[in-house]
Amino acid sequence: MEANADEASPAERVRALCDRDGEASVAAGCAEILRSGSWADRDLLIVLGGRHALGEYARDEPARSDQDYWAPTWAARGLLYVWTDEAAPAVVAALRHEAWRVREMAAKVVATREIGSAGDVVAALADDPVPRVRAAAARALRVIGEAEHTSAALALAHDSDVQVRVRGEQALAGMSARLDRDLQQLEQPSGPRGLARP
Incomplete structure (x- = not known):
């Protein structure tokens, strides 16, 4: 997925990941990032954030303190394209x-x-x-x-x-x-x- 992160829209990238990993897994991953704000799931965040995410991970420390909102922002956007009802509480909290x-x-x-x-x-x-x-x-x-x-x-x-x-x-x-x-x-x-x- 990383090689194509810059070549498709966010919706297309998420759909491709769902084809590979399943909708339930991708939706759950988005919900977890939205809940936690964590940058640990590099592969998913590169799909969600594309070129911008690649740039963040190219730093010594991804998501410097003034930019750490991007992970939950991309995760929420991902939930526009893949969904599970179990993500609703994370969305409301966000x-x-x-x-x-x-x-x-x-x-x-x-x-x-x-x-x-x-x-x-x-x-x-x-x-x-x-x-x-x-x-x-x-x-x-x-x-x-x-x-x-x-x-x-x-x-x-x-x-x-x-x-x-x-x-x-x-x-x-x-x-x-x-x-x-x-x-x-x-x-x-x-x-x-x-x-x-x-």
Whole structure:
């Protein structure tokens, strides 16, 4: 796999590894890296991270302290392409990761895999300081949000960042359709979100 790490998309690399090792094994490996943040599984991380991972392993010490978030980020991305329900707790926990890239990717997995148990944690990301995380949270709420998450979706639909607002409006529309309720007519937050964020 290492020779081809630079020649295919992440999805193609993961599919090829699944053909070789089996989906259950690859999904479990991704979940373990997401849980632990470990760089020990070099072969899997090179498949998940491609050229970037090869560069990290070329160092004397892979994943220097300011870059150690890449392993769980790549692992979460891997779960977009291969899945086991046993990975869900690791994904939900990753929504609280200190690195925004991990939170963003975990929210994307929540949306793709429709992890309903993540609803409350995803809703809390409406207050995340990073617009990309808030946008990913809105996308997830569109798919899994319940009535009790309406205030978060409304906040996202009135965010100071235009991309977040678009995703927030889509979240409200998707939730309204799924719940058969016009959530857009509920009380709106008092002002745009995100103005005080750095």
